[in-house]
Amino acid sequence: MPKLLSRRSFLLTGAALGGTALVAAIGGVGYLSTVDVDGLEGHLDGDRAVLNAFVVIHPDGRVVVSVPRTEMGQGIHTGLAIVVAEELDIPFDDRISVEFPTEPLPAYSNWFNVLQVRPEEASGPAVWLGRRVLGQMGFIATGASASTMGLWHPMRVAGAAARQMLLSAAATRFDVPVRQLTTADGFVRHEATGQSFSYGELAREAAVLPPPSDPPLRPASEWRLIGRSQPRVDLPAKVRGAPVFGMDVVLPDMLQASIRQAPVFGAEVLRIENEAEVRAEPGVRDVAIVGGRHVAVVADSWWQAEQAATLLDVTWTATGADGVSSAEMSARLQDALGSPEPYENIDDGDFDAVAAGRSGPLIEAEYGVPFLTHACMESMNATVVIRDDGSAEAWVPSQSPMGVRTGVRTGTGWAGIEPDKIICNITMNGGGFGRRSDQDVTAQAAYLASRHRGRPVKLIWPREEDVGRGLYRSHAAARLRAVLGDDGLPVAYDAMVAAQSIIASVAERNLPFNPGPDGDRLSVEGLDKLYYAIPNRRMRSQNVPSHMPIGFWRSNGFSFNTFFTESFVDECALAASADPLAYRRALLRESPRHLAVLDRVAELSGWGTPMTPGRGRGIAIEECYRSVVAQVVEVTVAEDGELTVDRVFCALDVGLVFNPDAVVAQMEGGIIFGVTAALMGRITLDGGSVMESNFHDYPMQRMANAPAVEVSIVDSGLPPGGVGEPGVVPVAGAIGNAIFDATGRRLRSLPFANTESIGEQRIRTVLRPGST
Numbered sequence: 001m002p003k004l005l006s007r008r009s010f011l012l013t014g015a016a017l018g019g020t021a022l023v024a025a026i027g028g029v030g031y032l033s034t035v036d037v038d039g040l041e042g043h044l045d046g047d048r049a050v051l052n053a054f055v056v057i058h059p060d061g062r063v064v065v066s067v068p069r070t071e072m073g074q075g076i077h078t079g080l081a082i083v084v085a086e087e088l089d090i091p092f093d094d095r096i097s098v099e100f101p102t103e104p105l106p107a108y109s110n111w112f113n114v115l116q117v118r119p120e121e122a123s124g125p126a127v128w129l130g131r132r133v134l135g136q137m138g139f140i141a142t143g144a145s146a147s148t149m150g151l152w153h154p155m156r157v158a159g160a161a162a163r164q165m166l167l168s169a170a171a172t173r174f175d176v177p178v179r180q181l182t183t184a185d186g187f188v189r190h191e192a193t194g195q196s197f198s199y200g201e202l203a204r205e206a207a208v209l210p211p212p213s214d215p216p217l218r219p220a221s222e223w224r225l226i227g228r229s230q231p232r233v234d235l236p237a238k239v240r241g242a243p244v245f246g247m248d249v250v251l252p253d254m255l256q257a258s259i260r261q262a263p264v265f266g267a268e269v270l271r272i273e274n275e276a277e278v279r280a281e282p283g284v285r286d287v288a289i290v291g292g293r294h295v296a297v298v299a300d301s302w303w304q305a306e307q308a309a310t311l312l313d314v315t316w317t318a319t320g321a322d323g324v325s326s327a328e329m330s331a332r333l334q335d336a337l338g339s340p341e342p343y344e345n346i347d348d349g350d351f352d353a354v355a356a357g358r359s360g361p362l363i364e365a366e367y368g369v370p371f372l373t374h375a376c377m378e379s380m381n382a383t384v385v386i387r388d389d390g391s392a393e394a395w396v397p398s399q400s401p402m403g404v405r406t407g408v409r410t411g412t413g414w415a416g417i418e419p420d421k422i423i424c425n426i427t428m429n430g431g432g433f434g435r436r437s438d439q440d441v442t443a444q445a446a447y448l449a450s451r452h453r454g455r456p457v458k459l460i461w462p463r464e465e466d467v468g469r470g471l472y473r474s475h476a477a478a479r480l481r482a483v484l485g486d487d488g489l490p491v492a493y494d495a496m497v498a499a500q501s502i503i504a505s506v507a508e509r510n511l512p513f514n515p516g517p518d519g520d521r522l523s524v525e526g527l528d529k530l531y532y533a534i535p536n537r538r539m540r541s542q543n544v545p546s547h548m549p550i551g552f553w554r555s556n557g558f559s560f561n562t563f564f565t566e567s568f569v570d571e572c573a574l575a576a577s578a579d580p581l582a583y584r585r586a587l588l589r590e591s592p593r594h595l596a597v598l599d600r601v602a603e604l605s606g607w608g609t610p611m612t613p614g615r616g617r618g619i620a621i622e623e624c625y626r627s628v629v630a631q632v633v634e635v636t637v638a639e640d641g642e643l644t645v646d647r648v649f650c651a652l653d654v655g656l657v658f659n660p661d662a663v664v665a666q667m668e669g670g671i672i673f674g675v676t677a678a679l680m681g682r683i684t685l686d687g688g689s690v691m692e693s694n695f696h697d698y699p700m701q702r703m704a705n706a707p708a709v710e711v712s713i714v715d716s717g718l719p720p721g722g723v724g725e726p727g728v729v730p731v732a733g734a735i736g737n738a739i740f741d742a743t744g745r746r747l748r749s750l751p752f753a754n755t756e757s758i759g760e761q762r763i764r765t766v767l768r769p770g771s772t
Contacts, residue, residue, distance in 0.1 A: 047059055048064070049203035049204045049206065049207040050207055051161070051162040051165055051166075051203070051206060051207050051211075052158050052161060052162060052211060053066065053101075053105060053107040053108070053158070054066045054067075054084060054107070054154070054155050054158035054159075055084060055088070055158055055159065055161075055162040056099075057162075057199055057200060057203035057206075057207075058200060058203070059200045059201070059203065059204075060200050061095055061186050061198050061199055061200035062095050062096075062097065062200070063084075063085070063088065063090060063095060063096055063097075063186075063199070064097050064098070064099055065080070065081040065084045065085075065096065065097070065098050065099070065155075066098075066099050066100075066101045066108075067080045067081065067098050067099070067100060067151070067155075068100065068101050068102075068105075068107075068108035068140055068151075069100075069140075069142040069147040069151065070100070070142040070398065070399050070400075070426055070429065070432065070436075071098075071100070071234060071428070072142070072399070072429055072431065072432040072436075073431075073669070074147075074662070074666055074723070074724045075232055075659060075662030075665065075666070076142075076147040076148060077098040077100075077232075077233055077234060078098075078230060078231075078232045078233045078234070078659055078662060079148055079658040079659045079662055080147070080148065080151055080152065080155050080658075081096055081098050081233060082225050082226060082230055082658045082659055083152055083155050083156050083159065083226065083658060084155050084156070084158060084159035084162075085159070085225055086156075086159065086218065086223055086224070086225045086226050087156050087157075087158075087159030087160040087162075087163060087217065087218055088159040088160075088162055088163050088199075089163055089183040089184060089185070089186075089218075090185065090186040090199070091185055091186065092225050092230045092231075095186065096233065097233065098233050098234075100426050102140070102401040102404075102424040102425070102426055103138075104137070104138020104140065104401065104402060104405070104419065105138060106138070107154070108138070108140050109137070109138060109139050109140060110139050110140060110141055110146065110150060111139065118149065118150075118153070118719060119150060119151075119153050119154055120153040120719065137402070138401075138402055138419075139402055140400060140401050140402055141399055141400035141402065141403065141437060142399040142400065142432070142437075143399055143432075143434060143437055143552060144625065144722070144725075145624075145625040145627075145721075145722025145723060145724040145725045145726065146625070146722060147724075148658070148720045148722070148723065149625075149626060149719075149720060149721060149722060152656075152658070152719075152720050153719075156217060157215065157217070160215035160216065160217050160218070161211045161212055161215045162206070163183060163215070164178075164211075164212045164215045164216075165206040165207070165209045165211055165212070166183070166188055166199055166202050166203070166206045167181050167183065167188055168206065168209050169188075169202040169205040169206040169209060170188035170190075170197050170202055172205070173197060173202070173205075174190050174193075174195070176190060176192075180192065186198060186199045186200075187199070188202060225658075226656070226658050227656075227657055227658070227660070228660070229659055229660050229661035229662075230659050230661075232659075232662070243428040244427050244428060245378055245397060245427055245428045245429060245430055246378065246381045246382065246383070246395065246396060246397035246427045246428075246429060247378055247379065247381050247397075247430075247460060248427070249383045249395045249427065249458060251383065251385070251395075251456040251458075252456075253454075253455050253456070254383070254455065254456040254457070254458055255285055255286075255298050255299065255300065255448075255452055255455050255456070255457045255458070256298070256299060256300070256301055256302040256304075256305050256457070256458045256459075256460070257296050257297060257298045257299070257302075257305050257445070257448050257457055257458065257459040257460070258296065258297055258302060258305040258306040258308075258309040258459075258460065258461075258462060259290070259294055259295070259296045259297075259309070259444065259459060259461060259462075259465060260294065260295050260296075260309055260312050260314065260465070261293065261294045261295075261465055261469040262293055262294070262316050262469070263316065263468075263469075263688075263689040264316070264319050264321055264322055264547065264687070264688035264689055265319075265321065265469075265547045265548060265549060265688075266319040266320075266321060266547045267293065267316040267317050267318070267319045268292045268293050268316065268317045269289050269292060269293065269294070269295060269314060269315075269316065269317075270314075270315040270316060270317050271314075271315050272287065272289070272295060272312065272313070272314055272315075273313040273314070273315060274311065274312070274313045275287050277311065278297060278308050278309075278311050278312055281299075281304070281307065281308035281311065282299075282304055283299040283300040283301060283304035283305075283308075284297060284298070284299045284304065284305070284308050285298045285299055285300065285452070286298035286448070286451060286452065287308075287312075288447070288448060288451060290444050290447050290448070291443075291444070291447070294444065295309075295312055295314055296309075296444065296448055296459065297309045297312070298448055298451075298452065298457060302458070302460055306462060309462075319547065319688065320547075321546070321547035321688040322687060322688045323687060323688060324546075324547065324685055324687075324688045325685055325686050325687070326370070326684045326685045326686070329371075329475060329546065329685060330368065330475070330477070332498075332544050332546070333368065333475065333476070333477035333498045333499075333544055334477060334498075336477075336498035336542040336543075336544045337366070337477060337478075337479045337496055337498050337542070339498075339542040342496060342540040342541060342542045343517075343518050343519065343540060343541050343542065343543075344538075344539075344540055345519070345524050345527075345528070345539040345540060345541055346528055346537060346538060346539040347538050347539075348536065348537050348538070349492065349535055349536025349537060349538075350536060351481075351483075351492045351493070351494045351536050351537070351538045354483050354491060354492035354536050355481070355483050355492060355494075358483045358492075359486070360483060360484040360485050360486060360488075360491070361483075361484050361575055362481060362482070362483050362484075363481065363482045363483075363484060363568075363571060363572050363575050364479070364480070364481045365479075365480055365567075365568055365571055365748060366477065366478065366479050366480075366748065367477065367478050367480070367563065367564040367567060367568075367748045367749060368475070368476070368477040368478075368748070368749040368750075369475060369476050369477075369559075369560040369563065369749065369750045370475050370681070370682045370683060370684070370750065370751070371472045371473065371474065371475045371548060371682075371683035371684075371685075372472060372473040372553060372559075372677055372681045372682070372683060373466075373467050373470055373471075373472055373473075373683055373692070373698065374431070374433045374434065374435035374470065374471070374551075374553060374554075375431075375466075375467065375695075375698060375700065376429075376430055376431035376432065376433060376435055376436070376466070377430040377431050378397060378429060378430025378431060379460055379461050379462065379463055379466050380435070380436075380441045380460075380461040380465075380466055380470070381396075381397065381441065381445075381458065381459060381460040381461065382394065382395070382396045382398075382404075382407070382441045382442040382444070382445035382446075382458070382459055383395040383396070383445060383456055383457065383458040383459075384408060384411070384442065384445040384446045384448075384449040384456065384457060385449055385454070385455065385456040385457070386412060386417070386446065386449045386450045386453050386454075387453065387454060388453055388454060390416050390417055390418075390421055391417070391421040391422070391423070392408050392412070392417050392421060392422045392423070392446070392449075393422070393423040393424075393425065393456075394407075394408055394422065394423070394424055394425065394442060394445075394446070395425045395427055396424075396425070396426065396427065396441075396442050397426070397427045397428065397429030397430070397432075397436060398426055398429070398436050398437075398442070399429075399432050399434075399436045399437040400436075400437050400439075401424045401426060403437060403438065403439040403442070403510065404422075404424045404426070404439070404442050405419050405422045405424055406439050406510070407439030407440070407441075407442025407443040407446060408422050408442060408443070408446040409422070409446075410439060410443040410446070411442065411443035411444060411445065411446025411447040411448075411449075411450065412446050412447065412450045413450075433552075433553060433554040433673075434551055434552030434553050434554060434556075435470070435471055435551060435552075435553075437551075437552055438471060438506075438509065438510060438551055439509075439510055440471075440509065441459060441461065444459055445457055445458070445459040463693075463694050463695070464693040464694055467690070467692050467693050467694060467698050468689070468690040468691075468692060468693045469690070470549075471549050471550065471551030472548055472549065472550055472551065472553075472683055473550070473551075473553035473556075473559065473560075474499045474500040474501075474502060474505075474523070474548075474550045475499070475500070476497060476498065476499035476523075476557075476560045476561075477497070477498050477499075478495065478496060478497045478498070478527070478560075478561070478564040479495075479496045480493075480494070480495050480496075480564060480565065480568040481493070481494040481495075482494070482534075482568070482572050484572065484575060484576060487576075487586075488572075488573075488575070488576025488577070488578055488583075489533075489534075489576070489583075489586055489587065490532075490534045490572060490587075491534070491535055491536060492534070492535070492536035492537070493529070493532075493534045493536070493537045493538070494537075494538045494539075494540075495527045495528070495529075495537075495538070495539045495540070495564075495565070496539075496540045496541070496542070497523065497524060497527055497540075497541050497542075497561060497564070498541070498542045498544050499523045499541070499543070499544060499557070499560070500523075500543065500544050500545060500546055500548065500550050501516075501517030501520040501523055501543045501545075501550070502520060502522040502523055502550055502551075502552065502556055502557070503515060503517070503520045503521075503522055503523075504516055504517040504520065504543065505549060505550035505551070506550070506551060506552065509549065517543035517545075518543075520541070520543070521557075522552075522556045522557050523541055523543075523556075523557050524539060524541050524557055524561065525556060525557040525558050525561060525624070526557055526558040526560075526561030526562040526565065526622060526624065526729065527539055527541075527557070527561040527564070527565060529565055529569075531588065531591040531594050531623055532569075532587040532588065532591075533587055533588070533589055533590045533591075534587070547688065548685075554670075554673060554724075554725050554728050555624065555725040555726075555728045555729050558622060558624050558725070558728075558729045559674075559677065559728060559729065559732075560732075560750075562620065562622045562624075562729050562730055562732070562733055563678075563732035563733045563736065563750065564733075565733070566619075566620035566621070566622070566730060566733030566734070566737070567733050567736045567737060567746075567748065569583065569584065569587070570618070570736075570737045570740065571746065579608075580618070580619055580737060581598070581602050581607050581608075581619055584598055584619070584621060585598065585599075588621075593628055593653060593716055593718075594621060594623065594628050594630075596653065596714055596716070597621065597628045597629065597630045597651050597652060597653050597714050598619075598621055598630050598651075600630070600651035600712055600714050601619070601621075601630040601631060601632050601649055601650065601651035601712070602619070602632070604632070604649045604651060604710060604712050605617065605632035605634075605647075605649040607619070607632060611634075611741070611742075614636055614637055614638065614639070614742060615634065615635065615636050615637075615646075615742055616634070616635050616637070616738040616739060616740065616741030616742025616743070617632060617633070617634050617635075617738055617741055618632065618633050618635070618733075618734045618735060618736065618737025618738030618739070618740070618741055619631070619632045619633075619734055619737060620730035620731075620733035620734040620737065621730060622726070622729045622730050624722070624725065624726050624729050625721055625722025625723075625724075625725055625726055626655070626719075626721035626722060627652060627653060627654040627655070627721035627722055627723065627726045628652065628653045628714075629650065629651070629652040629653075629667075629726040629727065629729060629730055630650070630651050630652070630730060631648055631649060631650045631651075631671070631730040631731060631734045632648070632649040632734060633645060633647070633648050633649075633707075633731070633734040633735050633737075633738045634646045634647040634648075634738060635735060635738040635739055635742055636742070637739060637742045637743050643679070643739065643752060643753060644705070645675055645679070645707040645735060646707055646708070647707055647708045647709075647710070648671050648675070648707050648708070648709045648710075648731070648734075649709075649710050649712075650667050650671060650709065650710070650711045650712070650727065651711075651712045651713075651714055652667065652711070652712075652713060652714065652726060652727075653713075653714040653715075653716045653718075653721075654713070654720060654721045654722070654723050654726070655716060655717075655718035655719050655720045655721045656717075656718065656719055656720045657713060657715075657720070658720070660713060662723075663711075663713060663723050664711045664713075666723045666724055666727060667709070667711045667723075667726075667727040668709045668711065668727070669727065670724070670725065670726065670727020670728040670729075670731075671707075671709050671727045671728070671731055672701050672706055672707075672709075673727070673728050674727065674728040674729070674730075674731030674732060675701055675706070675707060675731055675735070676699075676700055676701040677728075677731075677732065677750070677751070678731055678732035678735050678736075678750055678751060678752055679701070679735075679751055679752050679753045680698075680699050680700075680701070680751050680753050681698070681750070681751055682698075682750075682751050683698070732750060735752060736748075736752070739752065
């Protein structure tokens, strides 16, 4: 389990502090919250010298880097520790360790991600709003591929500031100016005398010094760690089996629970027909109705709780969704595409006028995707203890400590437990993908723990509850239209998407206010294609509400909109009798960054070389999370229709890369995640209920039939972009385009392995007036 920092009191930069205050105004932006000190003990925590919110040094020279984001296999603990080590001028070896601090401190807040600004670019009202409002809320969450983007500069400054403080401490010891000193490998050296002090020897003296307001950052020409693959800090413990995942938590006197939730979302418990029988089962301690909508069984062991839960006979209330089927849901999407008053996201130019006066063809196509679940390998779980003194402690594989604290308070009725009385332990987790940013499981566990005060209660959802009663990515449909000019390129583009609002659904469950569905940028991301040179464009959206709870899902709207748009670009290229690569190159004539990535993946894949019969090659590109990623997929379609994804080539520009090996690994994992969704992912409804329940009917891509993946990183010199999600984004579009290349058949709905998606699907080419 990641270690937690001790509960130090941190305040915003510039705030008035009682007693002696150490104020870290770093880089003029105030990234680093600071230790509230009242004498030496405030920043000397045992044998740990706390130099700032991100850097702690022990007397033996060990450096602890605080990374306030959940490590879910994406490698951010290593990547951000590399940044600190580079600026601190220490080797990246076993002297470096990482802690996940969960205190709700402004330094750790995601305010710059919420406001869509880079911390190194932030200024003016955005900084004030972020630090004074969102920062004070302690909003800490991991998602949107934003951990590196949001923290790389603050942590770089933190490392540089700590190094300057160590230099100042050494200057006092040597009684020389700082300019006569150098650092290397965790030592401060005085070259004139040949003497040196280790960082461990200087740390306690450095910790009491005022941090510099503008510490110099090491130039790229001096970097020894950044950009070179480093060993991951979490791997040795994982090899030993040492890390504790949420399901592994074992505490003294612990109870365990399983749960059953309504088969139709929105239904409530009318009555439990056999509660006495279930309570009489071996080891059962409690049968509880949770939130009016769920029934949990608490027992001495999870297996006892689960076995008793299988006996539950619950009568649920009727809902307005009891008769809803997948076919009806699809019909709702189709109706929404014809909405007379959709939300206008972009209206640049005049599509209607261009279409009415066109001399070239109008291309139109419709696409669709189903609901998807997250299918994390570790089922949803949380462990909570509520103590008689009004305090609580939680152990949760969560993406948000704030969400855990909110979940505890929600589950206990918002009474008697204040946020500062809740200790939050973020365990390792077996996959997040946005699912673990919700507070539902924690709230359920907290309610059960409140019924058994003083005893920890660990709640684990069975896989069937996770798949069939969890959170989902929205289904979606789109109608895309383009007017082609005389050169075959689009002169006008119109995109209309219908989906259930991600933001509105998440806010309804987790926030005290709901901004509503209008302007939901997550539902339309990937639809605009702003980097393609198209003079007239319009993008509209329509929220299609349902009883299904929608949550964040790895790459959100990009996961379906890029499939829609990149399939459509290929269809336009076909209408123009153009090669798909050459067509995109022409569209990217004003976007050199994208063109460089496209050319790299084309070279990597050997684009244009002949393919044998039954094999095809497809391409797709997207800008997402401030990164650009392009992929080429090779497929084989057998005579009986069996589809195999053979190889995936990926080129990406993610800006500055700290640990290349981690970037490649994230692309590989994201690609497999995307292939799984494109080929097999589908949640279906009948009678309002989800029909899928486990991996036998919601299958995963297996190693035996996974495609070979080759990744190439393009260096643009830009600041770092996101890495965790871009690998997912272009896969479905590239596979669909490859299937067409192999078969001449255009599949416009997912999943591709679903035979129902191979029926008649519409594309309409309206010819030039007077042509035949």
